[in-house]
Amino acid sequence: MDWVNRMNKVIDYVENNLNDEIDSNEISRIMACPFTVFQRSFIQITGIPLSEYIRRRKLTCAAYELQNTDDKVIDIALKYGYKSSDAFSAAFKHLHGAAPSVIRKNNVKLTFYCRLYFALTIKGVDKMDYKIVNKAPFKVIGIRRTTPYGGGTWAIVKRDGSAETMKELSGHICDLGLCFGFGEDGSNDYMCGIEWEKEDIPEFDKYIYPAATWLTFEASGKISEQVLNHVWQRINQEFLPQSKYRKSGLPTIEKYVLWDDAADICKVEIWIPVAIK
Template structure:
């Protein structure tokens, strides 16, 4: 456990010095071993060189700065140790798939690598793709219930004729799942819905989202492998705790495909967010 503690202290040091020169001797002192030995152990544990981990963390933070400040890109590049805009652009595009200038546009998908934390298990090695969206206000209509799970509401709408009724009335099937939260018993206040621009429809509830910023993630894989739940777990245990965002309203699951016969799902997760308040000094 002493080694795990020391490795996490090295991760703390790296995180605190992403914008500074990272001192190999200081890492050696914290880890209580030579720097080459620590590098080798780190790569064995993560299958990732320490230098690549640091690069990914810097470029993940740089992407946030680009999207949320008006700073010049060259100033952001220099903050994270790049001597020229060209070198920064090449590295940024290699990780995110777009240039720094393109990252300032709306609806751009970026990669996020979280800070590593070592326990008996390890978090943060695999990247999470996410997109920041600014959406105008919109309305949804559908069926809202409190059940023991979000899936319980889907069972209701498929068994009581609601799904067919809204499809006949509105011309398309329910494809959104809104999670309003859980009560003290663990029951989920959940709504199966569609986006709707017209007047409210009798017999169905409505909910209006204001204009705002959203994060979009994708769950694409097997249903039996709990792909959707695993993505949600990483969002709530890795991404949101380390990001500067917090949820600002009911989250949405947008179902592009959910085929139990072929054991495949494709679901977009939309999270309305705002910036976390700065801690008081």
Template sequence: MFNIKDMSEDKGVKMTYLVIEREAFNVIGIRLITPYGGGTWGIVKNDGTNNLAKELFGQFFDLGLCFGFEEDGSNDYMCAVASNQETPGAFDSFTFPATNWLKFEAIGTITGQTLTQVWECINTEYLPQSDYKQSHLPTIEKYISWDEAADICNVEIWIPVYLK
């Protein structure tokens, strides 16, 4: 693991990234296809599933896995936790193989669209100019903190990659 550089300070977003080799790991959560981005979080927070995750795994869902978008804009997304426990009946699981990851840390405001800006920088500035290509595994957003009342967020974006 090593720190490469800071990006996007000029856009008001603090974004740092690392290259990490990570062993295989498993996640457990709720995977849904919703007709709009972000819909899965609203569902798991409102239907009690996030509270059930806290009871079963000792924490709320903190991972968002994006499996991809369809042509109609629908999003295949999973709210999850990293866990080696047996998957309870109402939950889904996914196992990531050992792979290399680009890990970006985005710190900023929610109203300032920090997460959107960081994804834009990754997709339009960093990846096209880097030596890395995104693999076909799902990307991960790890929510370290997301405080709407204080309007602050700290989110890690994990992108599975290989050398071009």
């Protein structure tokens, strides 16, 4: 329950500081882990980046104040971190579908996003199979990019021929996806690559893992049923909070054993470097 309590304390901190800067160092202190680790867990559990949650909550509160106070639009905009009424108006209209100037009129439809609350849910009938693997240092080469969404780097390597080149070099498909973390805007620092024991290749990025202990899980089933996301959610919501392990901060790995869009089937190994709590 300690993990769940810490997540709720982070939300308390965010909610109490919607009018101020959100300090990533304070979130790290509350969670007792690096901020990048928290960001990865947050988006895997909720499906949105922390920055998007904060944006939605700020604009939800701003709508309430527009309806229930006589404060000027620019004052409310500044209160919630927008430096101009134009920037505030554009963000407000994108979320609510209406400009701030018309909110005080009757019969205006608005969007409301609730405060998040985390609770531990135990599903005893649904087992989770996992392995503990102690792995020596190893190197991955590939293409590392920061893109607006998780699959962006895969699109790049498939389009520019990098995936095919890595297949020719290794004798198997480009099968590793390394997640380094998410930016404040929800962008994903991600690397598509292969395990590599030979000399570096100039046109490819590289990442060297130190010796580490890994938790491994398997996501196998229909792509259309979001099986990979479902397993990630269970890892973060059920397994890690109750286990003696925590993420170490090294990039997690998704190893794509099979991914067939036409057949709507996948088999993905999830590798998580961990340390003892």
